[in-house]
Amino acid sequence: xxxxxxxxxxxxxxxxxxxxxxxxxxxxxxxxxxxxxxxxxxxxxxxxxxxxxxxxxxxxxxxxxxxxxxxxxxxxxxxxxxxxxxxxxxxxxxxxxxxxxxxxxxxxxxxxxxxxxxxxxxxxxxxxxxxxxxxxxxxxxxxxxxxxxxxxxxxxxxxxxxxxxxxxxxxxxxxxxxxxxxxxxxxxxxxxxxxxxxxxxxxxxxxxxxxxxxxxxxxxxxxxxxxxxxxxxxxxxxxxxxxxxxxxxxxxxxxxxxxxxxxxxxxxxxxxxxxxxxxxxxxxxxxxxxxxxxxxxxx
Amino acid sequence: xxxxxxxxxxxxxxxxxxxxxxxxxxxxxxxxxxxxxxxxxxxxxxxxxxxxxxxxxxxxxxxxxxxxxxxxxxxxxxxxxxxxxxxxxxxxxxxxxxxxxxxxxxxxxxxxxxxxxxxxxxxxxxxxxxxxxxxxxxxxxxxxxxxxxxxxxxxxxxxxx
Numbered sequence: 001x002x003x004x005x006x007x008x009x010x011x012x013x014x015x016x017x018x019x020x021x022x023x024x025x026x027x028x029x030x031x032x033x034x035x036x037x038x039x040x041x042x043x044x045x046x047x048x049x050x051x052x053x054x055x056x057x058x059x060x061x062x063x064x065x066x067x068x069x070x071x072x073x074x075x076x077x078x079x080x081x082x083x084x085x086x087x088x089x090x091x092x093x094x095x096x097x098x099x100x101x102x103x104x105x106x107x108x109x110x111x112x113x114x115x116x117x118x119x120x121x122x123x124x125x126x127x128x129x130x131x132x133x134x135x136x137x138x139x140x141x142x143x144x145x146x147x148x149x150x151x152x153x154x155x156x157x158x159x160x161x162x163x164x165x166x167x168x169x170x171x172x173x174x175x176x177x178x179x180x181x182x183x184x185x186x187x188x189x190x191x192x193x194x195x196x197x198x199x200x201x202x203x204x205x206x207x208x209x210x211x212x213x214x215x216x217x218x219x220x221x222x223x224x225x226x227x228x229x230x231x232x233x234x235x236x237x238x239x240x241x242x243x244x245x246x247x248x249x250x251x252x253x254x255x256x257x258x259x260x261x262x263x264x265x266x267x268x269x270x271x272x273x274x275x276x277x278x279x280x281x282x283x284x285x286x287x288x289x290x291x292x293x294x295x296x297x298x299x
Numbered sequence: 300x301x302x303x304x305x306x307x308x309x310x311x312x313x314x315x316x317x318x319x320x321x322x323x324x325x326x327x328x329x330x331x332x333x334x335x336x337x338x339x340x341x342x343x344x345x346x347x348x349x350x351x352x353x354x355x356x357x358x359x360x361x362x363x364x365x366x367x368x369x370x371x372x373x374x375x376x377x378x379x380x381x382x383x384x385x386x387x388x389x390x391x392x393x394x395x396x397x398x399x400x401x402x403x404x405x406x407x408x409x410x411x412x413x414x415x416x417x418x419x420x421x422x423x424x425x426x427x428x429x430x431x432x433x434x435x436x437x438x439x440x441x442x443x444x445x446x447x448x449x450x451x452x453x454x455x456x457x458x459x460x
Binding site for chain 2: 113296
């Protein structure tokens with residue numbers, strides 16, 4: 001017996017199929033939208049890559065050009081004119097210093113991206129380390145007549161105060177923050193570095209009173225080689241790779257970094273780094289204590 | 300196991316990568332992170348990554364902290380060491396939900412597993428063994444010269460990345 005489809009049933013079935021189609025179209029549309037977003041992101045990433053290269057070029061070629069030009073000029077200076085030579089040598093040193101610093105960031109960034117960076121924890125004399133970083137930027141600060149103020153608010157029974165962390169990484173983090181603070185300060189300004197110990201973390205604040213960073217720009221400064229597009233900044237060196245390197249290595253040390261800034265009123269970066277004997281994820285050394293008596297499986 | 304003990308050892312940190320022509324015993328600890336072990340049975344060499352999050356969002360450094368980057372980089376590294384893609388096999392570990400949370404969108408372990416499986420599938424690298432998901436952390440030890448992986452479960456009370 002063949003089943004006869006009534007008009008009503010047919011109508012219902014058609015309605016159902018129509019609804020199904022509508023849903024499928026809807027799904028396709030949302031999928032399409034998703035693809036469009038991903039595509040846009042990829043394009044952005046690609047654009048950023050070329051931006052990255054052009055910035056690297058600027059930050060390397062400019063100092064090199066200065067160094068070459070200045071050293072050539074020195075070669076042709078009259079022997080009597082030593083003062084001129086000294087000031088040119090100072091400039092060469094400054095450019096070479098910047099270059100060296102840029103290279104360090106580029107190499108560290110490349111190493112992080114290759115997955116070859118890991119924490120190396122030691123007992124660190126923090127005060128001494130910070131003073132060392134400030135010392136290394138002394139000439140840069142003097143060039144802009146800046147005063148760098150260190151306030152060390154950690155009391156310790158054992159002197160000097162020792163903190164377990166990765167000294168080389170901490171040095172680079174601070175150097176990046178101080179370098180930015182110097183670059184974005186107005187001449188004759190003050191930079192404060194305040195160190196304290198809160199909630200089992202080392203807290204270091206680096207504050208300048210320079211041009212500041214707007215709210216929108218605060219969201220993008222961690223993008224590698226994104227330079228903020230404003231008139232004044234073109235006179236200064238960019239944030240460069242520094243902050244994205246900082247972000248990556250601070251995360252590696254299980255810490256975090258905050259920014260507080262208002263345009264025209266300077267910027268304040270605060271880093272929080274917890275003390276670790278060994279990085280939180282590495283309990284290889286006391287593995288047996290933390291392990292269940294679970295059977296070892298082989299795959 | 301005298302032979303085993305003569306091997307060089309390496310502790311793999313999160314967001315790092317390791318591959319070498321020389322046989323190594325690489326250990327790492329996984330919570331919600333995932334490690335992909337690639338092995339080339341022809342050259343008898345291996346490499347391993349340890350990623351924490353599924354996707355790089357285009358911000359900050361493109362490090363192997365992110366699954367899509369970590370798997371690509373590991374494959375690149377194996378190819379640089381002379382492997383041919385068609386010979387490679389994979390073993391995948393981790394992705395546990397070790398952090399107690401009621402918020403369902405934070406299922407990082409699950410998303411880490413998904414990206415690993417999907418990418419390996421796309422790359423046509425067969426997954427020959429896996430131990431994934433669950434609520435426990437894992438310690439694995441990968442012999443890059445034989446492709447063998449030893450695994451132990453670990454307590455969940457520890458904060459794992």
